[in-house]
Amino acid sequence: MDIVIVGVGYVGLVTGACFAELGNTVYCVDKDPEKMELLRHGELPIYEPHLAQLVARNRAAGRLYFAEELADVLQQADVLFIAVGTPMSSDGSADLTAVFEVAAEIGQHLSKYLLIVNKSTVPVGTADRVKEIVAAKLAQRKALDICFDVASNPEFLKEGAAIDDFMKPDRVVVGVETEKAREIMTRLYKPMLLNNFRVLFMDVRSAEMTKYAANAMLATRISFMNELANLCERVGASVSSVRNGIGSDSRIGNRFLYAGCGYGGSCLPKDVRALECVAKENGLQFHLLDAVQRVNELQKTRLFAKFYDYFSGNIAGRRVAIWGLAFKPGTDDMREAPSLTLIRQLLEGGCLVQVYDPVAMPVARKILGESVVYGHDIYDSAMGVSAIFHVTEWKEYRMPDWRRLASLVAEPLLIDGRNVFEVADVKPFCYLHIG
Numbered sequence: 001m002d003i004v005i006v007g008v009g010y011v012g013l014v015t016g017a018c019f020a021e022l023g024n025t026v027y028c029v030d031k032d033p034e035k036m037e038l039l040r041h042g043e044l045p046i047y048e049p050h051l052a053q054l055v056a057r058n059r060a061a062g063r064l065y066f067a068e069e070l071a072d073v074l075q076q077a078d079v080l081f082i083a084v085g086t087p088m089s090s091d092g093s094a095d096l097t098a099v100f101e102v103a104a105e106i107g108q109h110l111s112k113y114l115l116i117v118n119k120s121t122v123p124v125g126t127a128d129r130v131k132e133i134v135a136a137k138l139a140q141r142k143a144l145d146i147c148f149d150v151a152s153n154p155e156f157l158k159e160g161a162a163i164d165d166f167m168k169p170d171r172v173v174v175g176v177e178t179e180k181a182r183e184i185m186t187r188l189y190k191p192m193l194l195n196n197f198r199v200l201f202m203d204v205r206s207a208e209m210t211k212y213a214a215n216a217m218l219a220t221r222i223s224f225m226n227e228l229a230n231l232c233e234r235v236g237a238s239v240s241s242v243r244n245g246i247g248s249d250s251r252i253g254n255r256f257l258y259a260g261c262g263y264g265g266s267c268l269p270k271d272v273r274a275l276e277c278v279a280k281e282n283g284l285q286f287h288l289l290d291a292v293q294r295v296n297e298l299q300k301t302r303l304f305a306k307f308y309d310y311f312s313g314n315i316a317g318r319r320v321a322i323w324g325l326a327f328k329p330g331t332d333d334m335r336e337a338p339s340l341t342l343i344r345q346l347l348e349g350g351c352l353v354q355v356y357d358p359v360a361m362p363v364a365r366k367i368l369g370e371s372v373v374y375g376h377d378i379y380d381s382a383m384g385v386s387a388i389f390h391v392t393e394w395k396e397y398r399m400p401d402w403r404r405l406a407s408l409v410a411e412p413l414l415i416d417g418r419n420v421f422e423v424a425d426v427k428p429f430c431y432l433h434i435g
Ligand SMILES: NC(=O)c1ccc[n+]([C@@H]2O[C@H](COP(=O)([O-])OP(=O)(O)OC[C@H]3O[C@@H](n4cnc5c(N)ncnc54)[C@H](O)[C@@H]3O)[C@@H](O)[C@H]2O)c1
Pocket: 006, 007, 008, 009, 010, 011, 012, 029, 030, 031, 032, 035, 083, 084, 085, 086, 098, 099, 101, 102, 119, 120, 121, 122, 155, 156, 157, 158, 159, 266, 267
């Protein structure tokens, strides 16, 4: 099939490269000329494991192209995926400007049947609005005989494991209105799911809602565990033991039950907020989501509170090390990363902040500038510090030489925001963790 992807970010680039890998011809378009220039020179604008090889292989095979203009490739397409960003607006709702711009552009240039698929995360009703915009442009051109369908195919990939998630999804959710759209989406996903066809077809509105519901549920589990962890600390229970205790209940399951320093990233915070706005617009107060977000904001301040309490507020002038800046391992994405809240608090408290992250430091530099010192590795970042904060659970932090670290730091204090160590492992460090 010939596929056009509009928006070549984490989702668009992975989607394009994976569909090309399956033998389709894929044309990627993005309005960011710098990004496109990098891609045309064989470089990636983002970090995602194994993506560079996949892109290179499919470009070399003549199945993956990076085009200047949508109008240049639109006529080739059987299917077009909208994968542009839908960031948070100032009122918390999803900003759909980019989605609607793409819809207008499609309407201006469309000359034959096209299945338009929304892969961006969008509120219920967006497909209807995309349809209206395309139809209005076709009407302006007096080209109402050109047919098109709009489907919803929300993406559930996780940064850091995006290719695996895309190629071996738990399920694919597809909202369609017509048999033709259903048939095209079936053909598209069949090669990926030969052994077990896990495409869940539903109506478009339900597909749009499914994506928000999934992220809201995940965020709820995290906030629940975080609040439980704080209570465990008060009553002398261990949240890790409690997690094992409840996670082994098959009705609950053990995923997304880890207490820590709060969720971040490009999806959970904005999607939870957007769903809350959808509820409000429809006359409903989603009380639970309000609490989920408040708990998360508080949780992002927990590591600083532990540090502050440990030194009885005497923190000004102390050096500290931050291990991990990305919102999770396997990515350089720093959107809404808990590390940013912690660093802001530490800087405001007069601390000297030394950071190290294996991949996110170039992105961090754009946000933090020279307000922090960038280390070469975990040892370099630990020189003379009064505390090491473990914020992102990169594998390379798992087995450091604690004795060597103890000889470098001013105070052997480890504050673990991800609960991956045990007191005995980190000797001679004093170990503080969540819950
Ligand atoms: N990142 C994730 O892990 C993830 C997972 C699932 C779903 N999503 C959703 O997928 C969508 C894309 O997310 P992302 O993380 O890939 O975003 P991103 O910011 O990495 O990429 C979006 C791209 O769209 C481009 N763009 C914006 N307006 C455009 C226009 N009018 N024409 C062409 N290109 C345009 C931008 O230049 C950018 O390169 C969002 O709705 C997000 O919520 C993201």
